[in-house]
Amino acid sequence: MKNEEHVLVVERRLLDELGSFQGLQFDTDGYIAQLLKPENYSFVARSLAEDDPSLKQLIPYFIIRHDSSIWCYVRGKASGEERLVSKMSIGIGGHINNEDLDLFENIYSRGADRELHEEVNVPEGSRNRIVALLNDDSNDVGKVHLGVVHVLDCPSAEVSRRESAIADAGFRTVEELRTMRDRLETWSQICFDQLEALTA
Numbered sequence: 001m002k003n004e005e006h007v008l009v010v011e012r013r014l015l016d017e018l019g020s021f022q023g024l025q026f027d028t029d030g031y032i033a034q035l036l037k038p039e040n041y042s043f044v045a046r047s048l049a050e051d052d053p054s055l056k057q058l059i060p061y062f063i064i065r066h067d068s069s070i071w072c073y074v075r076g077k078a079s080g081e082e083r084l085v086s087k088m089s090i091g092i093g094g095h096i097n098n099e100d101l102d103l104f105e106n107i108y109s110r111g112a113d114r115e116l117h118e119e120v121n122v123p124e125g126s127r128n129r130i131v132a133l134l135n136d137d138s139n140d141v142g143k144v145h146l147g148v149v150h151v152l153d154c155p156s157a158e159v160s161r162r163e164s165a166i167a168d169a170g171f172r173t174v175e176e177l178r179t180m181r182d183r184l185e186t187w188s189q190i191c192f193d194q195l196e197a198l199t200a
Contacts, residue, residue, distance in 0.1 A: 004045050004046060004047060005046045005095065005097050006043040006044060006045055006046065006098045007044060007046045007049055007057050007095040007097050008041050008042075008043055008057065008058050008095070008096035008097065008098075008100075008107070008111070009041065009042060009043070009049050009055040009056060009057050009058070010035050010040055010041050010055070010056050010058060010146070011054065011055060011056070012053065012054050012055060012056055014035070014040055015031075015056060015135070015146065018030065018031050018034055018035075019031075020135065021133075021135055022135060022136065022138070023134070023136070023190055023194075024132045024133070024134055024149070024190060024191070024194055024197075024198075025133040025134075025135070026131070026132050026197065028131075031133055032108075032130070032133075032148070035058065035146075036106075036107070036108050041058070043097070043098040043101075050144055051144070052144065053143040053144055055144065056135075056144065056145060056146040057095060057144060057145045057146070058095075058096055058108070058148065059093050059094065059095060059096075059145050059146065059147050059148065060093040060108070060111070060112035060115055060116070060148050060150060061091040061092070061093040061147040061148060061149050061150065061187065061191075062093055062112075062116055062128065062150045062151075062152045063090055063149065063150065063151050063152065063191060063198065063199070064092060064120070064122065064152045064154060064159055065151060065152065065153050065154065065199060066153075066154045066156065066157045066159070066171055068173065068174065069157070069172060069173050069174075070090050070171065070174065070177060070195070071090070071092075071120075071159050071170070071171050071172075072088060072089065072090050072169070072170065072171070072172045072177060072180075073088070073089060073092075073166045073167060073168060073169035073170075074086065074087070074088050074167045074168045075088075075089060075165060075166075075167075075185070087183065087184065087185035087188075088180060088183045088184045088188065089184065089185050089187075090177070090184065090191060090192060091147075091149070091185075091187055091188055091191065092115075092116060092119050092120055093112070093115050093116070093147075093150075094115040094118070095111075095115070096108060096111035096112070096115075097111065100114060108148070112148070112150070116128075116152070117162075118162060118163065119161070119162055119163040119166065120159055120160065120161055120162055120163075120166070121158075121159065121161075121162055122152065122154055122159050123154050123155055123156045123158045123159070124155075125154075125155045126152055126153065126154045126155065127152070127153050128150045128151065128153070129150065129151055130148055130149070130150055131149050131150065131198050132149040132198060133146065133147065133148060133149065134146070134147030134148075134149050134187055134190060134191070135147070136186055136187060136190060138186065139186060141186070142186060142187070147187055149191060149198060151198060151199055157171050174195065177192060178192075
């Protein structure tokens with residue numbers, strides 16, 4: 001397709017060389033430095049990347065927190081990832097694409113910031129930090145994606161959706177989320193199970 005999105009990918013082989021893992025990897029510095037070397041990533045048509053497990057699409061995944069509550073939502077039918085529709089999620093994010101490429105700015109930071117602000121409004125003074133990498137080869141979606149987990153701490157609960165695919169959104173306590181765990185998408189289950197370590 002002429003105007004198809006081209007997304008940032010790294011070869012699965014590189015992840016294996018750095019040390020493949022299932023679930024969360026909290027020691028992120030060495031991985032990210034290598035994954036984001038210009039010679040180690042490329043841009044591929046998204047339709048091809050979605051069906052090629054030899055490639056990993058790099059996905060910023062923001063967990064939004066206010067005090068001890070976590071922002072949660074349901075992926076609606078307009079979601080770009082059809083395999084996750086109707087699932088609940090505690091992560092906001094999306095693909096880094098070739099439009100984020102800028103010689104004078106970190107491509108990952110630029111793309112992650114764009115994805116966040118395309119999907120949600122967050123209050124001024126919010127701060128985010130990378131806390132883990134997420135790999136899940138247990139299902140077809142996970143096999144072709146690699147998550148970079150951020151925690152975004154907000155000074156107020158004034159977070160609102162900008163994307164129509166986001167439904168039933170709002171902050172929930174950890175206790176509320178625990179009762180909903182089975183409804184969460186796999187990545188969110190993995191993060192929720194280690195939420196204390198991620199938000200420490």
